[in-house]
Amino acid sequence: MIKSMTGFASGKGAFGPHSWTWELRSVNGKGLDMRLRVPDWLTGLEAALRAAMSKQLSRGNVTLSLRLSRDETQADLVLNETAMGAVLEAVARTQEMAIARDVTLRPSTAADLISLKGMLDAGSDGDDPGPLVGQLTTEFSGLLGEFIEMRQSEGRALAAVLDDQLSLVASLTVQAAELAERRKDKMAEALRDNLARVMDNAQGADPDRVAQELALITVKADITEEIDRLKAHVVAARDLLAQEAAVGRKLDFLMQEFNREANTLCSKAQSADLTAVGLELKAVIDQMREQVQNVE
Numbered sequence: 632m633i634k635s636m637t638g639f640a641s642g643k644g645a646f647g648p649h650s651w652t653w654e655l656r657s658v659n660g661k662g663l664d665m666r667l668r669v670p671d672w673l674t675g676l677e678a679a680l681r682a683a684m685s686k687q688l689s690r691g692n693v694t695l696s697l698r699l700s701r702d703e704t705q706a707d708l709v710l711n712e713t714a715m716g717a718v719l720e721a722v723a724r725t726q727e728m729a730i731a732r733d734v735t736l737r738p739s740t741a742a743d744l745i746s747l748k749g750m751l752d753a754g755s756d757g758d759d760p761g762p763l764v765g766q767l768t769t770e771f772s773g774l775l776g777e778f779i780e781m782r783q784s785e786g787r788a789l790a791a792v793l794d795d796q797l798s799l800v801a802s803l804t805v806q807a808a809e810l811a812e813r814r815k816d817k818m819a820e821a822l823r824d825n826l827a828r829v830m831d832n833a834q835g836a837d838p839d840r841v842a843q844e845l846a847l848i849t850v851k852a853d854i855t856e857e858i859d860r861l862k863a864h865v866v867a868a869r870d871l872l873a874q875e876a877a878v879g880r881k882l883d884f885l886m887q888e889f890n891r892e893a894n895t896l897c898s899k900a901q902s903a904d905l906t907a908v909g910l911e912l913k914a915v916i917d918q919m920r921e922q923v924q925n926v927e
Contacts, residue, residue: 634782634786653771656694690877806908857896864888
């Protein structure tokens with residue numbers, strides 16, 4: 632079954648002090664254009680996400696957004712050894728000066744020193760991002776699955792619409808064939824009258840040559856080929872709709888062929904009824920082309 636190029640999926644997750652929200656959406660496009668917005672410091676994440684989407688998607692303008700936040704209250708605390716070293720040196724120097732001046736100081740505890748501003752830092756984003764990248768990559772597969780499922784659901788709806796339109800094209804093609812068959816006797820009678828009129832007023836004209844020209848007019852007005860091609864195109868379109876592969880480009884090309892045959896049928900109509908059917912064909916085909924623009 633065909634898939635639509637329109638889709639959307641979102642999700643949330645958490646790992647350690649980090650939490651995030653995903654948004655994955657797509658609209659129709661000529662090729663596959665992926666735009667990712669993920670934090671630069673998550674080394675390797677963008678490449679992994681692109682690879683995952685490339686395996687599953689063939690066409691569409693796809694946008695992925697990852698919003699990441701960190702809960703500092705859950706962050707690991709890291710001792711700022713440089714700052715602590717400077718404080719310890721200052722404490723030692725202070726004690727020496729106090730002893731020299733016979734001043735008694737209250738002993739400092741580790742808790743006193745750690746409580747000083749700048750002694751403890753929360754773990755930063757500069758930590759190893761590997762575990763977080765692995766978790767995000769794993770969870771993205773579920774998000775991508777939901778996204779593809781929506782595109783498949785949209786594809787089923789598209790296929791139903793296109794199938795109805797193809798049925799209408801098939802019905803109109805049958806009507807055109809019936810109208811063309813009915814007009815044969817009228818066209819033959821008109822040609823005979825034209826031939827008699829020409830022969831009565833064309834002194835020295837070659838009867839065989841005149842007959843050939845009128846026969847050529849008859850051939851040019853014949854829409855048998857157009858009818859046969861329209862029928863074949865309906866079969867081909869339904870075959871494409873049943874395929875699992877990305878067939879949007881093929882369907883788009885086939886719509887052009889449908890339109891070409893409808894245009895030719897209208898130009899050859901020479902009948903108000905047949906022209907009306909041809910115009911209705913063109914309208915339905917135009918509607919199909921709009922739907923096909925969304926097929927992957």
